[in-house]
Amino acid sequence: MFPLERQKKIIDLLTIKKVLKISELTDKLNVSVDTLRRDLNLLTKQGKIEKIYGGVKIVESKFGESAIDERMISHLEEKESIARTCSEWINDGDCIFIDSGSTTYQIAKYIKNKKNLTVVTNSIPVITELMNTDVELIIIGGKIRKNEQSVVTFDYLFNFNELNILKAFICTSGITLERGISDYNVEEALTRKKIIERSKEIYVAADSTKFGKDVTIAIAPIEQINYIITDENVNKDLINEFRHTNTELIISE
Structure with missing residues (x-):
């Protein structure tokens, strides 16, 4: 070596x-x-x-978001478990959005055999993972954010009003009951805001380390999120707190 x-x-x-x-x-x-x-x-x-x-x-970064390459292998077992659970909510014939991010990327691995599935995404790794499958792929046009391997600044080329997304699987860097979901990058946050507006059901896929964090840019309040899918390491007190909201907290196994 x-x-x-x-x-x-x-x-x-x-x-x-x-x-x-x-x-x-x-x-x-x-x-x-x-x-x-x-x-x-x-x-x-x-x-x-x-x-x-x-x-x-x-040495972990004290400020901002770690690189996508680091996050791809960090808490990998938990992210794969979350992705498997997410895939169980995806049916043949659905039109879904898969967000850029290390957790939502894992979803692509578990949906390759779905029938008549359409995936809208801004994630280059998701496109690569699904390229040689029967999944219909739509990539959002815009500027490439190289360090995140995603497409942002959607207003260059893409008309979101034409989308009819049934289920959106969104990543986030922070989740609190008081402030909802948040992220470090304004362009990623704006893309997610627009997708949330255009989707019938919103699923946030996030490992348990994201809870209790309220980072730079607010994306959406908890009331706008239908489901949060996380791993079994989530604080048990949070499970009880979510029972008093309209957002269903789903624990992957």
Whole structure:
């Protein structure tokens, strides 16, 4: 394995587990301690990891949204579980919207065999995942947001008024009962606002770490969300609180 490959593997492992011992990394990478230390020294200088006693930990961004590549492997088991549950709400013949994001991307993996399904999306990874299937694909025209691999600033090319979406599966960076759902990027938020307006049913797909966060840009109040699908690690007190709202909280297994 080349040094760059090892270093990427180290980041991938730390993105999942956050903290690893030196002995764990040497076992997983099958390298000597000296080789590992050279990699760790470089990653530390780059500000990607931090050395702690007996091991290392990932340096997480204190501000804003982490990159899509990091989120694709972070909390992956929970996101796959959420996506499987979302797919159970998608029927043959539906016209659905799949949002850009690491959780909604996973939905594409579970709907490839649906019959007469139309998917509207602004996610390039979703398009790639469904390209060689029988799913009818409509991509929103606009500007490419490269770091998120999504299409935004929809008013360039796309007429949303022509859409007739039955179910929209939306991502979010924050969920609170008081403020609803929110995101870091204004263009993503505007696209989601417009999709919510044009869709009959709104599903928010979000892992349990998103609850209790109210980030930069408000997207929609809880009253506009029909369903929130999350993982079983969600705070049990929240489950009771959602029973007093019109939004159904669905726990994936």
